Amino acid sequence: MDKWIGKVAVVTGASAGIGAEIVKDFAKNGITVVALARRASKIEDNVKDFPAEYGKVHARSCDITNLQSIKDTFDWIEQQLGSVNILVNNAGMGRKATILTENSEVDKQFADIINTNFTGLVHVTRHAYLLMKKSDDYSMIININSVAGHNVPFFKEGQLSNVYHGTKHAVTATTEILRQELIALKNDKIRVSSLSPGIVQTDFFTTGKYLPENLRMKDLAPALDPSDISNVILYLLQLPYHVNITEVTVRPVLEAFSLIMDKWQGKTAVVTGASVGIGAEIVKDLARNGINVVGLARRPEIIEEYAKEINGSGYGKIYAYKCDVSSLDSIKETFKWIEDKFGVINILVNNAGIGKKTTILNDNHEVDNHFTDIINTNFTGLVHVTRHAYLLMKKSEDFCKIINICSITGHNVMSFMNNFEGQEANVYHGTKHAVKATTEILRQELIALKNDKIRVSSISPGIVETDFFRAGNFISEDGQIKDVSPALNSSDISNVILVFATNSISCQYYGSDH
Template sequence: MERWHNRVAVVTGASSGIGATFVKYLANNGMITVGLARRKERIEALRDDVKDEAKARIHAIKCDITNETEVVAVFKEIESKYGPVAVLVNNAGVVRHSDLLKENNSQDIRAVIDTNVYGIVWSTREAFRSMKAQGDDGHVFLINSAVGHVVPYLPNNSLNIYPPSKHAVTVLAEMYRQEFQNYNTKIKITSISPGAVRSEIINEEIVKLMDNNVLDPENIADALIYCLQTPPNVQIHELTIKPLGEKF
């Protein structure tokens, strides 16, 4: 992690679950870490859970990543306060469990697409602008899902537009790989696709269906740190992580 010391990492959806764990891991590993979320105070509270010398490296900015104008302004604020972005972790994501065929479900569908797809597009565009301005390296992570590759059948539990939104993330990873290359940069792209992770967006019914075989947020954060430590000529394009015993 030495090459990333005192460089800026941005984590979206940083107020809980995997995102909060990413913030702590990155700060503990020497990065100036900026967490973005609607609940800014929960990011600030993460300072209590890191090493003393890492506390000052955690910063929080309130941001709705579905709002393009707000995202543009926030990334400019990050650059002016902390420096150019070196690592972006697109972690923010939501899931809705109502059926696609249910009437009056437009709000649920838009919430998922706006967060899981557009949120990545706006954030990655702005991070890339910052990375390109300060040099040719950097690393962008897309926190995808195993359902972005294969859709499980969950009796009486519709995942709504969530799996299609994650399939879009799978394709976005390849599009970014090609575009980073076309712009003659050495910026890496990594899509991490976990199975079920213990978090606020996984309901207890699904956990029971899986006989409690779920991942912990720390398992995903360990993988992220591993990817960041790969040599400059190595790109982990797709990493799928499943809990032992997962049925799907």
């Protein structure tokens, strides 16, 4: 966090809950904070006992449903502080009511929700951006969204969230629009992310009349603490400047756990597609953190070669094992060996994946085998590997983690590179959409099984500099994808895996790097 010391952050909805926690953590890390809320006095009470070495907190009264209040606030920031480096759009509200009610009082309530959660966010973001442009330094916009911004659950008792889901879906779309606008402006110094929590223990549910004053949400359902959300924001800020995680979903499970990698030392991890690229980086990073790693690949000799620099160095040990994840028999034989050798598994990273540049509507019958290989490697193999790993995880009395390396193509259909003439990704997108859905199915199955010790996450990278594009004939054998398009490094994805492993067991992440 040293790179942010002395920088200026603006936090909306800063008087209580998540916002108050963010203000405290920012100040603790030496950041100058402009904390905005309708109740500035509440902010002043919160920060009055902060140690002198903390960054300064400026408590400002600002009603983000009022455009003039926003303008006045940012005029003051410009005059007093000059620029803005971090914006956290945290202000949000809800109200228990239906849209199709005959009670006319809800008209104002709905307008307040929309103006706070969406319109105000847009205005605040635009005015913050104008000051970010004045800085020659890197900047970050983080929108506190919600799982309600990604789906609308059906309640048999009736839907009482009215326009709230609509505003959060709007935040999801607007975050992506902002990212695309920054690309069009060729602005690589400002990153934008959406952070979507599940249930968090704040006063949201009581002020919105979802619960009576004397009842806490965590008494009814698993709930995150505001500090969990603030910790994720600190993580986003610590990432290298060229890494932009545009969506993180954080959900509670049932148990609190350690925040350090020490908890995994001596445990056993399995990584598929471990010979090169992302898989190789993950194997090495896990081993460096004291984890015994079984690296699976069709070419285990490559794993054995890079394992020489790790094994015998006081780290965890790397075991190379030949496994073709497109073959069920190979998977069964592999996990029988793992069971005999280790007994249990604690971490599974489903990383194996392939693609091939061609079209589905192709006259060349050779593509039939290509498509079968892609589907069996990317999807069918992942399912079989996960099931057999789960059977060994069940034997463990400890917490376990399943991480599926998905892709942004699992969320929408796009060309890998803008210069494609037509769509040549064929079944690859379908396999990644299948991985995204299967990750959620696994999560729901674990809930049905009342298994709170196994977590499952999906990470969806954008373009990563690996041999995927060369092996799939998307680019020439001597080409590099970063010569064609901005690209992440394999180590960036491995770093995200480590963060998923280190964070509290009460948090469930669904990351999207692009």
